[in-house]
Amino acid sequence: MVQKSTLVTTLILHLISLEGGQCIDPDVMLKSSFPPARPSVTNINAVCLYGSGRPRYPASYFPSSSHAYARRAINAVNRLESWFDQCCPQGSLGNAQILCCAEQAWKNTLSYFCVEEYSTMTLVNECCEKNGEERWNCFASQAPNPSYQPLCGSTAPPDKIFTWDPKTC
DSSP: OHHHHHHHHHHHHHSEEOGGGOEEOHHHHHHHHSSOOOOOTTTHHHHHHTGGGSOOOOGGGSOTTSOHHHHHHHHHHHHHHHHHHHHOOSSSSOHHHHHHHHHHHHHHHHHHHHHHHHTSSSOOOGGGGSOHHHHHHHHHHHOSOTTOOOOSOOOOOOOOOOOOOGGGO
16 A cells, blocks of 8 residues: 555656646656757748647746756747747748748757756757757657647747847848
8 A cells, every 4th residue: 555655646746737737747748849840841831820839838837856857848849939939920021031030949949958958967868969960850850749730738938039040041
């Protein structure tokens, strides 16, 4: 009986409480959201169209003493979704510029994630150990939602730090 009680307590401590009393395992959350897919001509419409339908999780969902990797990864997803909002304005940019902006946001997000990964005293994400196009291909190959379809979840406040440079397109 003690073993069953200990197992239940362990499972409960591993879950994160969401709004409305729901609980989610951060590992399950990551498997559906991280790493985000690379924006491309085949998914850019979904990037912009379904942005509000993909989950965002405020950092407050994660206990500060555990789930550090999940916190960094989900913060990267939240950041990217917020930056995509800036790339997808209603009708003011052409598709090529929207794609360029979205790809720039994606690379900046994952670069920042890797900087955060290297600032920890743990093993870093394997893609962060690669450079240039090899890094981007690594992240892209691991994306669980390459089509950017909406998933169940929550919303986090926007992150407005990204500044798109159209001169790089």
